[in-house]
Amino acid sequence: MKKRIAALLLSTVMAFSLTACGNSAKTEKADNKETKQTTEAVEDMSFDEMVDAAKGTTVTFYGWGGDDNLNDWLDNYYAPRLKEKYDITLERVPMDIDAILSQLSGEISADKKDGDIDMIWINGENFKTCKENNMLYGPFAEELPNFQSYIDTDDEETNADFCFPIEGYEAPYGKAQLVMIADTAVTPDLPTNTDEFMEFCKANKGKVTYPELPDFTGSAFVRNVIYDICGYEQFMDMEADKETVKAAIEPALEYLRELNPYLWNEGKTFPKDSTALTNMYSDGEVVMDISYGAYSTATNIENGTYTETSQSFQFDKGTIGNTNYIAIAANSGNVAGAQVAINEMLDPEVQADRFAEIRTIPVVDYNKLNDTQKEAFDKVEIGKGVIPQDELLSKRLPEMPSALVPIIEEIWAEEVVGK
Amino acid sequence: MKKKMTPYILLVPQLILGVVFIIGLGTGIIQSLGVIPAFGLTEPTLKYYKEVLTRPDLLQSLKYSLYIAFMSAFLATVTGTFLCAVLVSAGKVRGIIMRIVQIPIIVPHVVVALFIVNILSQNGILARILANAGLITDQQQFPMLIYDRYGLGVILAYLWKEIPFIIYFVIALMANINGSLGEAATNLGANKLQAFMNVTLPLCMNTVLSGFLIIFVFALGAYELPFILGATTPKALPVLAYLEYTKPDLRARPYAMAINGILIVISLIAAVLYYILLRRSTKKLAG
Numbered sequence: 001m002k003k004r005i006a007a008l009l010l011s012t013v014m015a016f017s018l019t020a021c022g023n024s025a026k027t028e029k030a031d032n033k034e035t036k037q038t039t040e041a042v043e044d045m046s047f048d049e050m051v052d053a054a055k056g057t058t059v060t061f062y063g064w065g066g067d068d069n070l071n072d073w074l075d076n077y078y079a080p081r082l083k084e085k086y087d088i089t090l091e092r093v094p095m096d097i098d099a100i101l102s103q104l105s106g107e108i109s110a111d112k113k114d115g116d117i118d119m120i121w122i123n124g125e126n127f128k129t130c131k132e133n134n135m136l137y138g139p140f141a142e143e144l145p146n147f148q149s150y151i152d153t154d155d156e157e158t159n160a161d162f163c164f165p166i167e168g169y170e171a172p173y174g175k176a177q178l179v180m181i182a183d184t185a186v187t188p189d190l191p192t193n194t195d196e197f198m199e200f201c202k203a204n205k206g207k208v209t210y211p212e213l214p215d216f217t218g219s220a221f222v223r224n225v226i227y228d229i230c231g232y233e234q235f236m237d238m239e240a241d242k243e244t245v246k247a248a249i250e251p252a253l254e255y256l257r258e259l260n261p262y263l264w265n266e267g268k269t270f271p272k273d274s275t276a277l278t279n280m281y282s283d284g285e286v287v288m289d290i291s292y293g294a295y296s297t298a299t300n301i302e303n304g305t306y307t308e309t310s311q312s313f314q315f316d317k318g319t320i321g322n323t324n325y326i327a328i329a330a331n332s333g334n335v336a337g338a339q340v341a342i343n344e345m346l347d348p349e350v351q352a353d354r355f356a357e358i359r360t361i362p363v364v365d366y367n368k369l370n371d372t373q374k375e376a377f378d379k380v381e382i383g384k385g386v387i388p389q390d391e392l393l394s395k396r397l398p399e400m401p402s403a404l405v406p407i408i409e410e411i412w413a414e415e416v417v418g419k
Numbered sequence: 420m421k422k423k424m425t426p427y428i429l430l431v432p433q434l435i436l437g438v439v440f441i442i443g444l445g446t447g448i449i450q451s452l453g454v455i456p457a458f459g460l461t462e463p464t465l466k467y468y469k470e471v472l473t474r475p476d477l478l479q480s481l482k483y484s485l486y487i488a489f490m491s492a493f494l495a496t497v498t499g500t501f502l503c504a505v506l507v508s509a510g511k512v513r514g515i516i517m518r519i520v521q522i523p524i525i526v527p528h529v530v531v532a533l534f535i536v537n538i539l540s541q542n543g544i545l546a547r548i549l550a551n552a553g554l555i556t557d558q559q560q561f562p563m564l565i566y567d568r569y570g571l572g573v574i575l576a577y578l579w580k581e582i583p584f585i586i587y588f589v590i591a592l593m594a595n596i597n598g599s600l601g602e603a604a605t606n607l608g609a610n611k612l613q614a615f616m617n618v619t620l621p622l623c624m625n626t627v628l629s630g631f632l633i634i635f636v637f638a639l640g641a642y643e644l645p646f647i648l649g650a651t652t653p654k655a656l657p658v659l660a661y662l663e664y665t666k667p668d669l670r671a672r673p674y675a676m677a678i679n680g681i682l683i684v685i686s687l688i689a690a691v692l693y694y695i696l697l698r699r700s701t702k703k704l705a706g
Contacts, residue, residue, distance in 0.1 A: 097667075098664065101669060105457050105669060106457070108457065125667035126667045128667075129669055133669065206559055214662065265563060265566070269651045270651045272647070279542075280542065285541060406667070413651075414475065417651050418568075418651070
């Protein structure tokens with residue numbers, strides 16, 4: 001008899017523990033509900049009213065969590081600042097973008113009103129998918145005071161994300177630009193175009209490679225090679241059709257195939273991702289690294305990942321730059337809090353601190369700043385091995401329409417690897 | 420009455436888990452037929468299966484996955500059974516050696532993958548030792564054992580995990596049979612090898628084959644080892660499914676689910692075989 005009771009207890013406990021996982025999160029949310037604002041109520045609010053409404057609430061920030069420097073900065077500077085200034089608690093949820101989109105689409109299709117996701121770190125194809133499927137709240141960006149005061153509204157990247165119109169559905173968060181890095185003590189001559197790059201690979205046979213596509217950095221590098229050989233203008237309004245794209249990039253494909261025999265493992269395999277490539281570079285297995293963080297060279301020299309003589313470089317025709325953004329989920333339970341937090345991210349003081357601490361290229365327009373604000377940026381020592389900001393930005397090429405990106409990745413896998 | 424209910428009550432936790440699993444499986448299959456209302460896909464269609472099956476890289480991936488799964492399962496089963504026989508004939512079926520054998524079974528696959536990278540890559544410990552000892556002039560001369568097209572790294576990692584699994588899976592039965600029927604054969608004049616080959620091994624065969632099938636199905640469907648240790652092309656099927664799943668275009672998800680559907684079909688065939696083997700072996704042992 002005793003045994004039977006025990007078994008019964010055990011099975012009920014197990015059954016409950018399964019549902020309990022789902023419940024605990026919900027009750028926690030419910031406590032917050034009174035102070036949270038649904039999307040409809042917030043739409044007509046002024047910014048000051050939003051600040052009041054956001055007081056004492058929690059805002060979640062979903063995004064890629066693979067950058068430790070950025071995570072530290074968010075946790076130790078941005079979050080405490082929000083708490084102090086607005087009494088907003090920031091809950092950073094590190095998650096890959098595909099998982100975020102899964103969760104968001106799940107919540108929305110289940111018609112969940114008070115969604116868990118408030119702010120999302122996003123750009124490119126993912127933004128396009130979300131906006132087209134009505135998964136984002138907006139337009140909101142143009143309403144934010146700091147957006148009006150400090151963001152360059154004529155900048156192409158303020159208006160379009162990978163050529164896709166933003167229309168106020170996301171606000172800029174940080175700027176990135178592709179650079180290549182090599183050790184001048186090992187390879188004194190750095191290539192300035194794809195022809196020289198070919199010679200560079202021949203001279204360092206088996207010691208150059210790039211991350212396999214669809215890695216973000218590897219994919220950008222291949223697009224950069226395409227730009228250098230085929231020019232970038234034709235892609236800006238190209239139709240997302242495989243045959244069209246293939247015909248347009250054929251010379252670049254030819255070049256990449258020609259490059260293969262001189263690459264690491266003869267271009268039969270490529271490193272998994274940019275992290276793997278960076279490890280190979282710091283180990284001396286390859287002589288060149290590629291990075292989307294234009295100034296990460298400086299921080300990497302400081303923390304010993306790179307040698308002191310490492311130098312970042314770009315092609316004369318330029319390298320691809322893009323902006324990444326913050327959007328708000330369509331079913332966010334705290335739209336007011338999210339907007340206050342995003343507005344704060346655009347504050348010149350916050351941007352300057354981020355620039356000083358982790359060297360992200362700022363999104364605020366330097367010309368719109370007053371002298372003290374300018375000084376905060378000027379006094380930042382960017383560090384060793386980097387390209388001066390004005391030169392870097394003068395050779396900045398726009399991203400192509402996001403729909404072309406997966407097509408190029410597919411063609412690369414079919415036409416370049418091991419060929 | 421109470422007595423009658425007990426087994427069902429005891430089954431409740433398993434049933435709940437089973438339901439969760441079946442719902443997941445069902446959702447996957449429905450999505451593979453192109454029905455995801457959230458993204459505006461409502462018409463069931465076989466289009467995704469057709470497209471996936473005619474993709475040039477799919478056939479390659481399928482071959483590659485079957486090859487890795489078969490080689491891992493075959494080599495692990497043969498080596499595992501051999502080592503098992505050695506342990507049984509040496510009488511070491513419990514104690515310290517079995518504890519050591521159990522270690523690889525509890526180590527997660529991802530950790531094994533990192534071991535393999537650390538040891539066998541061209542930047543790994545082995546390459547460094549050989550280069551420093553002057554046996555090769557440059558670390559780059561170390562043969563490409565991982566990220567290669569023949570899946571050597573992946574297979575090696577599976578072997579490290581699954582040989583102990585086979586030993587663990589088979590040894591109790593083998594020791595038992597060897598101690599009873601095998602002993603009887605020896606008493607009747609067979610030598611040790613004859614007793615093993617003609618009595619013990621045939622009686623263990625169904626269990627050994629079951630072990631083979633378990634590893635085969637696992638290696639076919641597992642994602643982490645081919646993802647970390649595999650080549651750029653061809654990619655293993657689960658890796659291909661994952662890449663499709665992570666595409667920003669949410670409407671590509673049915674492709675991922677169709678690839679999973681193919682994996683499910685192969686796994687089901689293996690499961691049926693396993694079931695047949697299981698029935699045969701219970702009959703044999705009983706009769």
